Amino acid sequence: MKKNIFFLLLLLSIFSCKQNLEESSPLDTSKIIKLPKLENIHTYIQLPKSEDRICRNGIKWAKKDIEKGELVFSMPSGEGDYDLRQEKYIRILCKKHNLIFRFEMIDDAPVEEGMQGCYGAYMDNMIAKKFNSNFKQNLLNEADIMLSKSNDTIRSWDCDIKPKIEGLTSENSIHILLDAKFKKQLAKDKIYYGAGIDIRFYIDKKGKHSGYHLDDYNRLEKNNREKYKVQFVKAGIDQLKKYQKCSAGEIKGQKVITKQTIRTYFN
Template sequence: MRYLFLIFLLISIDGYSQDEQKFYVDELLERIQYLNNPNSNDTLCIFEIERAKKDIENGRVVFTQPIGFLFGDIRYESELRKLCKEYGLTFDFDLISDVIYEGQTQGCYGDFMDKVIIEKYGIGFKEDLHEKADSLFLFRTQSENILVRYWDCDERPRLPKELERNGDYLTTIKVNNLNIVEDKTEYGGWPFFDIGFIIEKDSTISDFYISNFVPHLEENKKFRDYLFKIAVKELKTNYSRWIPGKIKGIPVKTDNNVRIFFAKE
């Protein structure tokens, strides 16, 4: 088991180029430098700096992860929290709004915490801990066979005939024994499901569930359960084999999702 972990640790070595690493370091140092003399009108940044100082005075040094709309979520959060604790750090997300106010700088709380962490552990410490946490997560996908959400995979699950995942849409099923109705308004259409299921590392599928059902019209709601049965049958019959998602080239047990539409034949 120890040997297996060392293999995963080596696989996860940082693949960034020298230029990319230099850009990251230069940008980080520029942000930290701003903390020493923020613009007097930058009240948001000044407030966040004071908040960070107060937390540090109370013995709380925070390993921050910026997060916002469609960015910042990490698959190895649990592992990273545990690693931070080993170093006497608290892990927390630093919310970054997609609304920008002129002259106001977001992220100063996290930048100030980064400054303190760099002074104690060095400039590459956070990136190293991210990599180690991701390696631990990958190790668990094999040793514990944990389930990985498809969007957390480096390579998303796909059908055998696909070279790569083309999207969540899978198929449209035509039915003639149900009076489903098309919503012909601008943003309407035929009813559809987002259906989740598990892909095992041997490419078999199981445990189907509804993650979303959009009937579009009230009269289509009553067909939900019946349409779901039809969709599952379609998956088992015509899409029964899937290439599981991969992390760093290694197949993992994957929680997949596809979109299936229905239309009147």
């Protein structure tokens, strides 16, 4: 009988502890912001969550700018790279339509949780009301067409179709076999050359490349590297010139002038 009472008390104790544990540490859902998908941001800004200070502040700043008479053509910009290939022509077109072009910084790792890009989304809605829902994309397309018809130099990775150099096993690197005598001298001076160098050049609308110059030499070891700088660069350019057949980069179906960087490895 005593054993049964003890067992019953043990079960009640375990149940009570479990219940107290659940009651003392509930999931505080009030601190969690479930962020909408990026494509829904224009809907989300109509009623952002009260906890979402990032989005609410973005909307607040947008409203202040509008009150000052600034209707902003905003584009997101991440850390490290702030370029927009048609930025030059977007600025021209924005001026024509009395708009201000501005980048909105989007952090890769925001300090607090919330929806970024609400400033731009609010401005997009205001632009759509003033013009039409397709206005922003149409302006970007128009700027792209202006760019494609120009003689501006475009970075190869900004093209719709990247330029190609036929014969390369990789689109952005070449390998050069050094002669034994040169390698022996490099070993004597303790120069590690495997990391290679970067050579920049240009490919015109006809697919011809020219204008070779050293882009980055810091991949080689510092010790005595200046002593062999000319030899390394000459070897890289001489090898690159062997690949004469190229195709130009394209934007909106138009061939454009591009600048290209090739990593040159020495073996």
